[in-house]
Each structure stands twice: as C-alpha cells, then as structure tokens.
Amino acid sequence: MTDAAPQADGVPLQQVTLSALEHHAYCPRQAGLILLEDGYADDAATIRGTLLHQRVHEPGHETRGAVRTLRALPVWHDGLALVGVCDVVEIHRDGRVIPVEHKSGSYTPGGPADVQVTGQAMCLEAMFGRPIPHGVIYSAADRRRHTVAVDAVARDRVLTLADEVRHTLATATLPGAAADRRCRRCSMHDMCMPRVLARKDAITRAASKLFTPQPEAAWDD
Structure with a gap:
C-alpha cells in the first residue's frame, strides 16, 4: 500500500x-x-x-x-x-x-x-x-x-x-488472538495458533519454573 x-x-x-x-x-x-x-x-x-x-x-x-x-x-x-x-x-x-x-x-x-x-x-x-x-x-x-x-x-x-x-x-x-468460535472456521487457524497464545501466561509460568535454576540445597537432597 x-x-x-x-x-x-x-x-x-x-x-x-x-x-x-x-x-x-x-x-x-x-x-x-x-x-x-x-x-x-x-x-x-x-x-x-x-x-x-x-x-x-x-x-x-x-x-x-x-x-x-x-x-x-x-x-x-x-x-x-x-x-x-x-x-x-x-x-x-x-x-x-x-x-x-x-x-x-x-x-x-x-x-x-x-x-x-x-x-x-x-x-x-x-x-x-x-x-x-x-x-x-x-x-x-x-x-x-x-x-x-x-x-x-x-x-x-x-x-x-x-x-x-x-x-x-x-x-x-x-x-492478540481471539481464541473463540471464529477460530474454528478460520483458514489461518494453524498459522495463528489461537489456543496456544490464549494460554501464553500459563506457558510462561511453566517455562519459568522449568528453566529457573534451583538452589544448591535442592540438588543435595
């Protein structure tokens, strides 16, 4: 344009x-x-x-x-x-x-x-x-x-x-992704990944727990 x-x-x-x-x-x-x-x-x-x-x-x-x-x-x-x-x-x-x-x-x-x-x-x-x-x-x-x-x-x-x-x-x-009933009939569903993006906060929290170094004491146990 x-x-x-x-x-x-x-x-x-x-x-x-x-x-x-x-x-x-x-x-x-x-x-x-x-x-x-x-x-x-x-x-x-x-x-x-x-x-x-x-x-x-x-x-x-x-x-x-x-x-x-x-x-x-x-x-x-x-x-x-x-x-x-x-x-x-x-x-x-x-x-x-x-x-x-x-x-x-x-x-x-x-x-x-x-x-x-x-x-x-x-x-x-x-x-x-x-x-x-x-x-x-x-x-x-x-x-x-x-x-x-x-x-x-x-x-x-x-x-x-x-x-x-x-x-x-x-x-x-x-x-942001709508993640509602519109997504079911959208041809761009796989490209958009609405359900994944709708759970972005939960995924971020899980990743933070997974990749955050644990205290040395936790390894000793």
Whole structure:
C-alpha cells in the first residue's frame, strides 16, 4: 500500500484496502497476519470464494434494460485513503449507483461484508459525485441479494476500522488472538495458533519454573 495525499494537517494517511477492513472486522489478528507477515491459507470456504470471484473479477461491462453493470471496478477515496475493487457496480438509468459484493457463504447482517460494501459505497460516492444510500451483498449460499444500509453508523464503523488497521501497520504489532468460535472456521487457524497464545501466561509460568535454576540445597537432597 502507498501513502495517500497529505491531509489538512500535512500528515499523509496510510492507504487501507477495503479487503483489509473486512478481515480486520472479522478478526484483527487475521488482518495483521495478512498485512504484516504476508500470511494466508486456503480452506474449502476460501477456495469456493475464489472460484465465485473468478466469475465476477473479469473486468468488463454490459447493459441490460435500464441497468449498466460494471465488473471488477477499481475504486478509491483520496480523502479517506481507501482503495479497493468492487465485484459489481450497477448504474441504473434513474441515476442510482449500487455496489454489489459477491460472497460464497451465507449472509450475516452487520457482519464484516457490510463493512466492505459500505467502504465501496463511500469510494463510489467520491468518484461519481452522488449519494449512495445502500449497497448489496449477494450470497451464493442462499442465492439472494441482501440490502445493506450505508448510514452514519456504517460509515463511522468504516472510518474507525480504517484507523485501527493503520495503527496495526504503524506499530507493526500483531493483535492478540481471539481464541473463540471464529477460530474454528478460520483458514489461518494453524498459522495463528489461537489456543496456544490464549494460554501464553500459563506457558510462561511453566517455562519459568522449568528453566529457573534451583538452589544448591535442592540438588543435595
């Protein structure tokens, strides 16, 4: 990632990708492993997602009726230092612009995907110069479109998460492991070792006892 244009105070914001926002919203440590250590691992779910995105990540466009569809559209917001790629952007004849994010799994209201599509909408607003009050997440699992409100709460969440990602990058420090139910379905489980890290204090105490020299009297016994 590169630096964005300087802000009003002269300090440039570090660019943050919309995919990093989604990873961070799901688990800050997962995002840290990807951003700081180039770590990534596939499982069945991520491979399904990759195959799904192959169908929508071929750049192109088409028009059907009153809707023009753009695929794999690069988006950015210089002022907020956000950058990414939209799976699909629908441009309607009545002026509406709607980002459509494709996901292979089921949709979770308020989940990380909402953050990604909200960020896409914010970028598209800056590029097209018009308000975008909602986006769409298409779930391949249930073959449905789910509308996501791009309201003040959703926008603030994007900005907060972007600042948290920048903090991770600036400090080059991996966030702690969640060690909860998210870990069971995370493809990076083996790389992260959440259960080991969750017991770090206990392991440190055990190691201290194991490697601390014993008094000479103890050996005499």
